[in-house]
Amino acid sequence: MIAERKKRFLLGIDVGTSAVKAALVDADTQEVVASVSCPEGVEREIKSARQGWAEQDPEQWWADVKTAILWLRERAGANLEAVEAIGITYQMHGLVLTDAQQNLLRDAIIWCDSRALQEGVAAVDAIGAERCLQQLLNYPGNFTAAKLAWVKDHEPDVYAKIDKVMLPGDYIALRLSNTVTSTVSMLSEGVFWDFKEQALSRDILDFFGFNPGLFGTTQAVFSTHGVLSAAMARELQMKPGTPITYKAGDQLNNALSLNVLKPGEIATTAGTSGVIYAVTDQLVYDPLSRINGFAHVNHLPEQTRIGLLLCINGAGISNRWIRDSTGAKYSYAQMNEMAAAVPAGADGLLYFPFGNGAERMLENRILQAGFAGIDLNKHTTAHLYRAVQEGIAFAFRYGLDIMRSNGLQAKVVKAGKANLFLSRVFAEVFVNVTGLTLELYDTDASVGAAIGAGIGLGIYTEANAFEKLHRAAVMAPEAGQRQRYETIYQDWLQQTDQQIFQNK
Structure with a gap:
């Protein structure tokens, strides 16, 4: 026995x-x-x-x-x-x-x-x-x-x-x-x-x-x-x-x-805030401090590992706000379904996901959240939901361009299948407006902390700790969709730049 x-x-x-x-x-x-x-x-x-x-x-x-x-x-x-x-x-x-x-x-x-x-x-x-x-x-x-x-x-x-x-x-x-x-x-x-x-x-x-x-x-x-x-x-x-x-x-x-531990690898998350996090082995910095460098979990005196962090304050909190402000009648899954029924660009409705404190990627300016282009005879609650998710994805693109201007060349980004990445709309806009291929994994922060505890105890090593990490999906940008979202993004960018100029 x-x-x-x-x-x-x-x-x-x-x-x-x-x-x-x-x-x-x-x-x-x-x-x-x-x-x-x-x-x-x-x-x-x-x-x-x-x-x-x-x-x-x-x-x-x-x-x-x-x-x-x-x-x-x-x-x-x-x-x-x-x-x-x-x-x-x-x-x-x-x-x-x-x-x-x-x-x-x-x-x-x-x-x-x-x-x-x-x-x-x-x-x-x-x-x-x-x-x-x-x-x-x-x-x-x-x-x-x-x-x-x-x-x-x-x-x-x-x-x-x-x-x-x-x-x-x-x-x-x-x-x-x-x-x-x-x-x-x-x-x-x-x-x-x-x-x-x-x-x-x-x-x-x-x-x-x-x-x-x-x-x-x-x-x-x-x-x-x-x-x-x-x-x-x-x-x-x-x-x-x-x-x-x-x-x-x-x-x-x-x-x-x-399992983003090596130089050149990048991760993203879209919880209360939105983040892109890239690992490098150099002590690098943005000249305007719009992105920030911190010691990664495996940084050691003899092994430089810096995490370059782009933060968007108003990501998931924007999605929560619009849910609460429309009566909290729908679950997030229902909101995602409603957003998917609205065409790309939300029929001209734009959302700017600021209003949650000073935005580091905007040189610590404090901008307000808001909508532009509201048509009272056309736009519905579903349009609001779609516009919010698109606006958050556009903010990711804005920050990613700052990271690219600082030398980031990655083409693939990893994320947990959670929070806003549970929305097909958000994930689709994200990959097509950024041009990144998105790999989604079945994990979350608390599971990661447990695995980290296992590494700290010596049960695992960095080399074998993630052998059982399951990739749930891969989404790649599509040429036609990229062009479509690029046009919408440029309109969003122009109006964002106008807000920044007014707040100088």
Whole structure:
């Protein structure tokens, strides 16, 4: 009689803007045993007390993480004490602050918040634009360092109590393990890292007056970032001492989940924001900092791996907004069907997916979202849905042209079959307006985090971690469709340029 194989699992946690997702993966087969999203059927709100502000409560993230883990146990019918390691991915560029007792000091200032632009500009003026780009690969902009400076300037009582500065995933790791660590990837995405010196940036620390002790110990992405505390193990019905062996920002993790690890490979995602992410082995930067370079998950002192990131703030959030604004009567799948029944170009209706904070690809300008060409006698709700998806795809093309002007030559892009890429309309417009061949894979961020945990634990290597990654579909541009969408895009581009000119 053959003994039944003893199960061992990997737990992946994705702390997103709209929800927390979690996946339980069989460590030996890489089969997804169960996956959940918390909350279900709704999306977490972004607090915006003033125009350009964006905050969320880390305690809500933590509550959702715990709920998601307990749901996994219930739905999988699995013993979570068999989890060998935990991986965490998270919305990038946020700012979480705690005191010496690990208490939160304020809500998190998240990625799309624009309040710290002036602090970022002041740093560039003082340090020098060229030095910022050469050493940091970015302008400080409104990244985490500038957000921390804003707190220092505007909330000195809060700043005085800070013991540790974290990104969203670091806070979840803290709650699980009572441990705070940093990585080069985390520090670089906050624009705290000097790539030439391979250390915390003295320029940033000195100009803003930050104490280096505010950050956790710097270590590799694939390493132990704490172990599950006894108290949390009891509450979550898991094994105490379970290690957290992977922690990375969402776009780095999306690339990992798609096996985008080598120079020349690119990934894309269209969740709350839209991103194109290209890996290079050079310390390169855009002269206007419209695209940004961060240390990839496999970046090491002896192995340069930089992820060049193009971000569009108003992607999936635009799709959610139009759904809510039309009464939330239809599911996203129904919206996709309605959009598909409308001809390309939405009968002249154009949408501009801005209005979610300062757009880095527009040199940190704050433009508003909007429609153009509305015909009250022609356009229906279905036209609105199609125009929104086309407008988001056009914004991808706009940013891709910036990346191409910086030397990107890729012809194939990988994406998870999720979010907007579930829409045939969006995927069709995307490939034909960009000219890229799109490969869609059956994976998501929480699964990627679980695989990352397996790499960190040593179960997998970079070479074999993705042998079972399944390619679900391939979409290639078509000559006739390319010409059709190019005409529509040029109209969209002209009107976008007019908005940019008016906001100079």
